Amino acid sequence: MESKIGAGMTLTQEAAQRRVADIISAIPVVLTEYRCPLCARVFPGYSGLREHYEAEHAGAIAPIVVMLMLNGKGCEVLIEPHWTLKRTLQFRLGLTGTKHMCDKGVCGSCTVIMDGRPVLACQILTAECEGRDIQTIEGIAADPKWKPLIDAYCRWDAMQCGYCTTGFLVTAKALLDRNPNPTERECREALAGNICICGTYPRHSQAIIEAAAAMSGGGVDG
Template sequence: MPSNVDTARSVTFTAETASDRAAALIDGIPVSLTEYRCPICGGTFTGYADLKSHYATAHEGAAAPVVAVLTLNGRNCEVLIEPHWTLKRTLQFRLGLTGAKHMCDKGVCGSCTVIMDGRAVLSCQMLAVECEGRDIETIEGIAANPKWRPLIDAYCRWDAMQCGYCTTGFLVSAKALLDKNPNPTEQECREALAGNICICGTYPRHAQAILEAAARLV
């Protein structure tokens, strides 16, 4: 069985264990690259120069991946990125972070929301190579930060989730709201989350959760 696949048997998800696992995902991202994998043929190389050389000979005319340094949840990490890859795709397939979800891929639904330089943005609409030098915060980073435990708690207490697929997008938008406005009104909560779509109909519970969290965060 591949080594990076966890097994779920008899797992109890508490606030603490979930936070710890989110932190472990962040900690597990290597700071620097030690292997350079050709995305076309799967060949692996120990240096970037070798990969570029391989491209020149084996995949002439194809745009080679670039090495970028992303600042993710407060840490810098080297990532091998194909120039046309979105941040969403990079988070999942290069960094192992799946809190930002694959959904509409058109910037409509908000499921892939992350915070970049303090603003909620749609990672399916951001080219990863353009994110270098920007502060990127994902749901894993929010969950791993004890400061935001009241927001996570409130989302769980109020069932601001049903199937759970879109939930993280809402939560990241909520955190971005609270960063700017620690005491929002219900209407401000609704407006801040207007870009997130939930087909399970959880809408009213998000404002309830955010308002409860805001009271506890102060």
């Protein structure tokens, strides 16, 4: 049973999986327009934007084009040099599963996986990410391999208000990448950098351990 609900959201795992796949595929590989962040004028090519800056915004630092490798897909993105990866994911690429909470590298809500390691997108400049392999929650959720982890999180209510959940999930995925059968203690240590105001902490270890068992062929108790 599937239904579309407010703001394009869906209820089932399969529908959510399709939705994130759609979000990823909607990201253009090549930029076709270049918008001035200062005055909103749009140019068909990057050189036009550069010339516009020199003529109209002399002294201002012009945006740059960065090639990102996101969820296995290369894409050009126009950003200002000081933009963090978090900001770019939301405001340029529509990947809003990476959340903004503390903006100080404390809460873990903006966790992404970069070259196999969980990192905080609010603390990394997008310009530094060129050529790096980046996975966001959307890429993980779209990959059927990680369905057991998503399922386990949902079965165990490892979320309440849901805002920090994706940061935990990305960290959990990174843990399972390097340790397919973590102990409860290892789960807690891996997630020590993620903060949940709703106090869901005990649920995460339960979900990760259940997912690990399911992914290694073990069963799930009802």
